Amino acid sequence: MRIPVFGGLWPIKPREALRDAFAGVTLASMNIPQVLGYTRIAGTPVVTGLYTVLLPLVAFAVFGSSRHLVVAADSATAAIFSSSLSRMATPASEHYMALVGMVALLTSGLLVLARIFKLGFLADFLSRTALIGFLTGVGVQVGTAMLGDMLGVNVASRRTLVELWQILQGLPMLDPRLLGLSLSVVACILLGRRFAPNFPVSLIVVIGAIAASARLNLAQHGFPVIGPVPGGLPSLRLPQVTWSETLAVLPVAMSCFVMIIAQSAATSRIYAIRHQERVDENADILGLAAANAASAVSGAFVVNGSPTQTAMADGAGARSQAAQLVFAGIVLVVLLFLTGPLQYLPRCVLASIVFTIAVGMVDVEGIRNILQESRGEFMLALLTAAAVVAVGVEQGILFAIGFSLVRHVRHSYQAHAMVLIPDASGRWVPAPAQPGLVTAPGLIVYRYGADLFYANADRFVDQVRELIEKAPTPVQWLIVDAEAIGDIDLSAAQTLRGLLEDLSRKGVRVVFGRVNRYLLADMQRHRIAAIIGEGRIFPTLHEAIDAVRAEGGLSADPGAATGPRGH
Structure with a gap:
């Protein structure tokens, strides 16, 4: 397997390099405060946020192919592992950090497997609707978890609903000074995001807060601060955990893996299309694996292809991974020389x-x-969000995948079925299949809208029987429009063979139209073609209708009714 390097960097021109350098400075000024904030979600020391944008950024720049994807700390993956690991060890403790590192290392291993065995398709089972609901639930959970520090209220639990209850109980004891400062910070950042999205408002807020805290000695006046932040380069070592602990955190790593694949692949694809570039998704998966391995050995936590940070980089003018390398260089300078003042940050x-x-x-x-387009999808998003808030983030992503699969299976189980019927002008048009509908005297053209599998085969058979039995005149011909049927499984084939044999005894001849080569192979393998007859299976609907006409089963000319030939 050939492993290309620096796919997201080359080729680069001097003028583009200068533009990317400025973009990297802008990106660092906007994102350093955010990666510090992600440590509050992750339950890790503040300095680990800086670690996530040092070696992991470099690792992805080396092995990834996307010129735009920013791989760094991410709120969704941080919430996934912190909600589970906080029940196994005290957040920010040495044991906790070892578990965090092992999650990152296992996630890296899963990404390598995904690269080798091309398992990236697993993330497709997390639908966009479920992903929106999941991230909304994570947003509610993370926002709630921050209210304690913002209000000066003691919150002991890490379960969202319990946290809300404890906050409500503690409202009489909230500190109005902390509340005022918190509201000011939130207002500044949200207004800056709305009216000056490319201005580093968060950085200005952090610098201003540090300066005011140091000058006024806010820690001595009841404003808790984050305390000393160790400087220098991170130590490189493998996380030390037991085999049983490794097995215990494997499901957490799997949840992070799904979220990383889903978000990163979608984000890199969007920006490749926007800039008319090609992206090697397999190389990106390898780059993400390398980034998480670098994170694991450098004392950081799981990193992800961040949609928000990628959008910031693109808005700042970044057009290659050179911007991310400049970002990592600035973080290196901060770690070596500027961590001291961070201790004063409230x-x-x-x-x-x-x-x-x-x-x-x-x-x-x-x-x-989603609400405007589909109430069912809207309920899926709400259920996913509610699961995250009420049960937990790790369980929420499993709910999201489960809900997505259930909804897909439900669509296939209750597939749309149509019968072609003549309208006022005589043209054949599709109508929802109802007993009593026929295409022409003695003929039903029936269209089924999904693959046939064990769950929906009986519904297919029952509907066909009902259409034939309740037709106003005896049915002699049934044409199955199989355009949407791409597959027939073993159970469905057995059920279909029984229907075909029964219809043959009753004198109803069956023809299949719009049969693609894959469906034809299934029909031949399951002996369906032998029952129907190879001469009654056609690649187009027109050919099927012509065959019925040739055998005297249709007197009217349906040519104008069924659209252009080849359909």
């Missing part, structure tokens, strides 16, 4: 920054669009 300011991230995760416009 915790409520950091919590407020995370709260604005949580607000951004609630996709109000996306949910509104």
Whole structure:
């Protein structure tokens, strides 16, 4: 297997390099405060946020192919592992960080397997609707978790509903000074995001808060601060956990894997299309694996292809991974020389920054669009969000996948079925299949809208029988329009053979039209073609109708009714 490197960097021209360098500086100024905030979600020391945009950024730039994807800390994956690991160890403790590192290492291994065995399709089982609902639920959960620090209320639980209850109980004891500062920070960031999206409002807020805290000694006046932040380069080591702990966190890594594949693939694809570029998704999966391995050995946590940070980079003018390498270089400077002042940052300011991230995760416009297009999909999004809030983030992603699959199976189980009937002008038009409908005297053209499998085969058979039995005149010909039938499984084939044999005894001849080569292979393998007769299976509907006419089963000319030949 050939492994190309620097696919997201080459070729690069001097003028483009200068533009990407400026974009990297802009990206760093906007994102450093955010990656510090992600540590509040992850339950890790503040400095680990900087670690996520050091070696992982470089690793993806080396092995990935996307010129635009920014791989860094992400709120969704941070929420996934923190909600589970916090029940196994105290957040930010040495044991907790070892578990966090093992999750990142296992996630890297799963991504490598996905690259080798081409398992990226697994993320397709997380529908866009479920993903919107999941991220909305995570936004509510993360936002709620930040309210304690923002209000100065003690919150002991890490379960969202319990947290809300504890916050409500603690409202009489909230600190109005913390509330005022928190609201000011939230207002500044949200207004900046709305009216000056390319201006580093978060960085200005952080610098201002650090300066004010150091000058006024806010820690001595009841404003909790984050405390000393270790500087220097991260130590490189493998996470030390037991075999039983590794097995225990494997499901957490699998949840992170699904989220990474789903978000990263979609994000890189969007920006490749926007800039008319090609992207090697397999190379990106390998780049994500390398980034998470780098994160695991450098004391950080799971990283992901971030849609929000990628959008920031694109808006800043980044057109290659050179911008991300500049970003990593600035983080290196911060780690070596500028971590000292971070100790004065008030915790409520950091919590407020995370709260604005949580607000951004609630996709109000996306949910509104889903409601306008499909109430069923809207309920799916709400159920997924509710599962995340009520049960937990890790379980929520399983619910999201489960809901997506159930909805898909339900669509296939209750597939649309149509009968071609003549309209006022004599043209044949599709109408929902109802007993009593016929295409012409003695003929029914029946269209089924899904593959035939074990769950829906009986519904297919029952509907065909009812159409034939309740037809106003005896049915001699049944044409099955199989355009939407791409597959017939073993159970469905057995059921279909029984129907065909019964119809043959009753004198009803069956013809299949619009049969593609894959369906034809299934029909031959399952002996369906032998029962119907190879001469009554056609690649187009017109040929099927012509065959019926040739045998005297249709006197009227349906040519104008069925559309152009070849259909």
